[in-house]
Amino acid sequence: MGTSDDFDAFYAATSARVLHQVYAVCGDLGEAQDVVQEAYARAWTRWSSLSSYDSPEAWVRTVAWRLAANRWRSVRRWLTARARLGPPPEAPEPSPDRVAVLAALRRLPESQRRVVVLHYLSDLPISEIAETTGMPAGTVKVYLSRARTALAPLLAADDERKDSDVSTHP
Numbered sequence: 001m002g003t004s005d006d007f008d009a010f011y012a013a014t015s016a017r018v019l020h021q022v023y024a025v026c027g028d029l030g031e032a033q034d035v036v037q038e039a040y041a042r043a044w045t046r047w048s049s050l051s052s053y054d055s056p057e058a059w060v061r062t063v064a065w066r067l068a069a070n071r072w073r074s075v076r077r078w079l080t081a082r083a084r085l086g087p088p089p090e091a092p093e094p095s096p097d098r099v100a101v102l103a104a105l106r107r108l109p110e111s112q113r114r115v116v117v118l119h120y121l122s123d124l125p126i127s128e129i130a131e132t133t134g135m136p137a138g139t140v141k142v143y144l145s146r147a148r149t150a151l152a153p154l155l156a157a158d159d160e161r162k163d164s165d166v167s168t169h170p
């Protein structure tokens with residue numbers, strides 16, 4: 001039965017070779033790295049039986065090639081569908097207000113930004129935000145209050161800039 005040390009040694013001895021082989025087949029290094037990583041992750045979960053195979057490397061290589069082939073089939077299906085349906089509709093550019101709100105949100109600490117987004121953009125009540133984030137409800141309320149206090153001058157400054165732009169451009 002293979003041990004984790006055995007798997008580590010197997011990985012160290014074979015991973016570069018398998019990566020090069022899969023890269024040569026699929027022609028995309030990032031894709032090859034992804035599928036080889038997935039193949040070795042699958043090998044790890046089966047290592048107790050896979051370690052007794054004559055060539056565990058062949059198993060990993062086969063799994064990686066199949067994963068790459070499945071991805072190519074998915075891409076081909078997507079391209080066929082896109083050709084049939086046409087390109088997706090153009091997404092409108094974000095409004096200046098949306099850009100200003102996102103810029104202001106980025107200036108908040110991550111924990112405050114998270115509760116503001118959950119409360120105001122996802123319409124979640126305080127209790128659900130507390131449950132989702134693992135924070136006490138009182139902490140959620142404090143973060144919302146602090147975030148509103150921090151956002152007010154940032155958004156007011158943006159409104160003042162817009163007003164001055166309108167007044168200087170007839």
